[in-house]
């Protein structure tokens with residue numbers, strides 16, 4: 001049974017990945033500072049898998065505390081590093097907070113990988129590194145474009161830090177997963193996305209509007225060069241995304257001789273506009289979403305969707321869940337949250 005350290009394991013993508021790891025027989029140790037998640041998530045995970053993962057509340061920027069985790073749980077073979085701040089707008093206002101948190105934590109992990117016998121890293125990157133790609137669907141060898149925000153820049157710099165570190169220390173290996181737009185929740189509705197305050201991302205804003213917490217969804221721009229004028233993204237179900245992490249860990253552990261860092265796009269290969277997502281949500285749930293068209297949001301790209309062929313072939317992974325099915329899980333999760341609020 002492989003022992004896997006998951007940083008940010010009580011977060012949105014982290015918690016879904018912990019479930020898939022446990023379902024595949026891995027022993028999971030979560031570290032999280034709970035800055036954007038809660039201990040309740042551990043109960044949610046346990047209710048799905050029948051097992052509560054080991055948990056250490058700590059900040060990955062605290063090198064000493066992180067080092068102690070490796071001592072307490074000897075034999076960690078791989079690390080999945082989710083722990084990071086991810087709000088684009090906030091990063092513009094607090095760039096140092098983003099650079100410090102997202103990069104110092106990574107530096108600590110890479111240093112400890114060199115010192116401990118944990119040589120394998122799966123890193124959470126983002127399609128944001130491509131900016132507005134010149135060619136769509138975007139492949140992994142598309143050029144990295146200047147970042148639109150400090151958040152995006154932390155992902156670009158992190159990829160470079162990983163590349164340089166692994167080049168210098170051939171014992172270390174990494175798979176960097178470039179996520180497109182993760183949405184939805186576990187079908188059990190026991191875990192899901194827990195936005196802090198007003199959601200920035202589209203789907204939690206949609207579900208909160210549908211349930212009546214928000215009055216109206218603002219569609220950011222209808223004058224893009226797209227068929228209906230709204231911006232296009234590649235929405236991928238969070239459970240499909242989580243499964244790719246298990247395959248990435250297996251790939252690292254199986255191929256002990258393969259060196260270096262690999263990059264994979266995790267998307268469906270299908271782009272959907274904001275208006276198409278709203279239609280799909282209404283069709284899937286039979287609930288109307290009050291909306292209004294407003295100006296474009298600063299920093300948004302017009303359209304981006306993935307070419308997932310490399311992940312399909314090399315990881316043996318494919319996102320197969322339909323848009324309506326993934327949106328249904330987002331809605332079930334919002335209703336479960338509402339039931340708790342009452």
Ligand code: UD1
Nearest residue numbers: 086126127128200201202205218219220231233274297300
């Ligand atoms: C962006 C980044 C992504 C990053 C994520 C972190 C890109 C292409 N994507 O996602 O890498 O991980 O932020 O949060 O840079 N929208 C509305 N109304 C809303 C909210 C969103 O119309 O209230 C629209 C946006 O303009 C966009 C789409 O919905 O076209 C998706 O937005 P969002 O969910 O925020 O994700 P991205 O901005 O694509």
